[in-house]
Amino acid sequence: MAGILLGFTIFSIFVEVARMRSVWMSSFFERWLKFMMREDEAVGKITGATWVFVGAFLTVLLVIPKKYAILGLIFLSVGDTMAALVGMGFPMVRIGQKTLSGTLAGLAACCIAGKALGLDVSDFVIISGAAVAMIVELIPLPINDNVSIPLSAGLAMAVIGGSAV
Known part of the structure; x- marks a missing residue:
């Protein structure tokens, strides 16, 4: 892969x-x-498309076990998209260039998508990874969020889930 x-x-x-x-x-x-x-x-x-490929490659390469890499990439796809759509459509409480409404919608979408995948991952790990993904999406980092979201969420879940790389 x-x-x-x-x-x-x-x-x-x-x-x-x-x-x-x-x-x-x-x-x-x-x-x-x-x-x-x-x-x-x-x-x-x-x-952004190129950054998605860079982020996906690094996440799949560095995050073990792969179930956490998969979740990190899903959190990018679902959470970042939902945060943008809700943040632009229903902007509530601005935080820099982002909105709290977008972040919370992204968090909810990540949790739902993470659970819906049916992977052998605890709810606590999914929620923690989703929270890391949306915090990373919210704060202005020098690295593109198409790289930072899946990588940080995947690594956080690997550490929290007891399978640190």
Whole structure:
């Protein structure tokens, strides 16, 4: 699995470099993909999709047992998305660029998704990992949250669950 993710990560990095250096590739992104990009990504910053591959690769590589890596990646997918949707749609109590309403919605979504997977993980570990994921999503870190959320949540669950790497 890590090998496949490494391949996708390397490919997406090549695409990013091409996007930044090739007029043709830059024009392609501008015409067909700009609607999905954030403002800073459209002007040359690395896209969230590439950071997702980097985060997934590092999480699968470093988090053992893999059930915690899976949960960390689910928390990124579900929690970060829910936090953004609720935070933008129903902004309550701003905390920097984020909202408490988004964070709490993300926490709830992580807990529900984590439990729904049916993995052999205690409720306490799922809730703890979800809390770490949403705290990391909330605070402004220098590393992209597509890397920091799954990695920190997965590692926290491995430590709390008694299977530290």
